Amino acid sequence: MSSSAQASQPYKANPKQTVLTFLITLTIFSLVAYFTFFPLRPSLLLRRLHRKLPKPFYRLFGRISHALQPLLVHFSAPTDLAVAIRSFSDYSFAQQAALDAKWRSFERMGKRHRRLGQKLGWRAKLESVEGKLEANSRVTDELAALGMERARKEGVPLGLGMRSRFARQDGRVVEVLKHFVRDWSAEGKSERDALFPPILEALEKEFPKRDGAEELDVLVPGCGLARLAYEIASLGFSVEANDFSHFMNLASSLIFNRTQSINQHTIHPYLHSFSHHRSIENMLRPISFPDVVPPKGIDLHFEPGDFLKLFPEKETHSAVVTLFFIDTASNLCDYLETIWRVLKPGGIWINEGPLLYYGNPGMALPLEDVIRLAELMGFVIEDRRTLNDSKYTADDEGMYSFAYHCEFWVARKPVNSLKPPPPTSSNASPSSAATPSQ
Ligand SMILES: C[S@@+](CC[C@H](N)C(=O)[O-])C[C@H]1O[C@@H](n2cnc3c(N)ncnc32)[C@H](O)[C@@H]1O
Numbered sequence: 419m420s421s422s423a424q425a426s427q428p429y430k431a432n433p434k435q436t437v438l439t440f441l442i443t444l445t446i447f448s449l450v451a452y453f454t455f456f457p458l459r460p461s462l463l464l465r466r467l468h469r470k471l472p473k474p475f476y477r478l479f480g481r482i483s484h485a486l487q488p489l490l491v492h493f494s495a496p497t498d499l500a501v502a503i504r505s506f507s508d509y510s511f512a513q514q515a516a517l518d519a520k521w522r523s524f525e526r527m528g529k530r531h532r533r534l535g536q537k538l539g540w541r542a543k544l545e546s547v548e549g550k551l552e553a554n555s556r557v558t559d560e561l562a563a564l565g566m567e568r569a570r571k572e573g574v575p576l577g578l579g580m581r582s583r584f585a586r587q588d589g590r591v592v593e594v595l596k597h598f599v600r601d602w603s604a605e606g607k608s609e610r611d612a613l614f615p616p617i618l619e620a621l622e623k624e625f626p627k628r629d630g631a632e633e634l635d636v637l638v639p640g641c642g643l644a645r646l647a648y649e650i651a652s653l654g655f656s657v658e659a660n661d662f663s664h665f666m667n668l669a670s671s672l673i674f675n676r677t678q679s680i681n682q683h684t685i686h687p688y689l690h691s692f693s694h695h696r697s698i699e700n701m702l703r704p705i706s707f708p709d710v711v712p713p714k715g716i717d718l719h720f721e722p723g724d725f726l727k728l729f730p731e732k733e734t735h736s737a738v739v740t741l742f743f744i745d746t747a748s749n750l751c752d753y754l755e756t757i758w759r760v761l762k763p764g765g766i767w768i769n770e771g772p773l774l775y776y777g778n779p780g781m782a783l784p785l786e787d788v789i790r791l792a793e794l795m796g797f798v799i800e801d802r803r804t805l806n807d808s809k810y811t812a813d814d815e816g817m818y819s820f821a822y823h824c825e826f827w828v829a830r831k832p833v834n835s836l837k838p839p840p841p842t843s844s845n846a847s848p849s850s851a852a853t854p855s856q
Pocket residue numbers: 639640641642643660661662663666723724725726741742743746747
């Protein structure tokens with residue numbers, strides 16, 4: 419064939435070459451796009467752009483999910499109560515599985531090392547952990563039974579198929595066992611003594627007369643196992659204790675409704691971790707509770723549920739007490755607005771705790787900004803100090819210790835301030851809070 423004939427033939431692309439060219443172009447394009455929008459060291463302008471561009475979408479998404487919430491609730495099974503029941507009733511099974519892994523690790527060691535372990539009584543130690551797990555499960559079984567009773571009474575659906583069958587939160591069961599120690603055992607007294615007195619003293623100072631002439635309602639949101647709420651009620655206040663966790667509420671119910679004698683229950687709360695123990699005896703030591711049986715006639719009422727939804731009425735309480743609570747908010751402004759709303763004019767909000775933010779809240783503010791936010795909402799901070807070395811469900815006999823430097827404050831809703839000032843004024847006066855003590 420002549421060369422002119424060859425030239426007149428239409429060009430036929432080699433499919434392999436086409437794909438290759440396409441892939442190379444796509445790669446180059448993607449790389450250029452990636453390094454333009456996500457450079458290794460993005461410029462400030464680009465970072466701002468990244469932040470700003472998706473903003474309308476976040477807002478839209480927020481609005482849509484807010485609007486759909488009532489609908490979504492029906493699909494968000496299993497309920498917290500179902501999860502709590504499942505977790506309590508499966509406690510023994512879940513812990514046994516963790517212990518089985520310990521057995522397997524031991525058996526995987528060489529014969530000579532296992533013999534050394536034998537001399538240290540390692541097998542006997544694992545067996546004694548097993549025995550103590552059984553003791554713990556007597557309490558967790560009782561909590562599961564209480565949960566079943568509540569579910570039946572409230573018509574809460576439990577048989578939600580596969581999802582509820584596998585929805586277990588074993589860590590929260592362990593947390594509850596540790597809370598029994600913190601709130602209701604003689605061993606927890608040192609933790610309580612570091613935290614409760616400033617709160618109780620502030621209430622007594624503010625309301626010296628508690629003769630029933632004036633109704634003194636105190637709200638304790640996020641009350642956990644409600645020992646603080648009980649101590650406040652013991653001073654002669656009428657107390658509403660609120661928590662939305664069924665793990666906590668069932669545990670409180672065990673204390674307030676199913677306990678007749680001091681130290682009726684015994685658990686081994688430190689056996690869930692093998693770390694930081696000086697001896698196996700320390701790890702397995704029993705803790706009995708409660709150190710006090712709440713009398714039946716005490717003026718303490720439980721309001722299980724979300725603090726933000728349960729108290730829509732205005733000016734119902736003389737005081738609100740939050741202990742290790744405000745940092746659980748996904749939007750702290752909502753918490754503060756709710757506290758403001760329920761407080762009577764002249765009422766006080768007492769807070770104590772760290773700022774251990776959970777999840778990804780709207781604003782994870784540092785302490786000074788939390789105080790400033792409270793002031794912007796109209797609160798007047800009247801007392802403020804730092805409480806050093808507050809422990810939280812710690813093992814005092816272990817080799818590890820962690821402590822918070824909690825902030826305590828008393829904030830007042832002024833009598834003449836019916837409405838909080840607009841929270842937008844950027845030129846508002848500087849913080850009037852007292853300097854925290856060292
Ligand atoms: C860190 S614990 C503190 C418990 C207790 N105040 C104490 O000091 O032992 C926080 C508690 O707040 C509860 N909680 C969190 N958000 C809540 C909400 N929106 N309504 C009611 N309780 C809530 C949790 O279930 C948990 O029991």
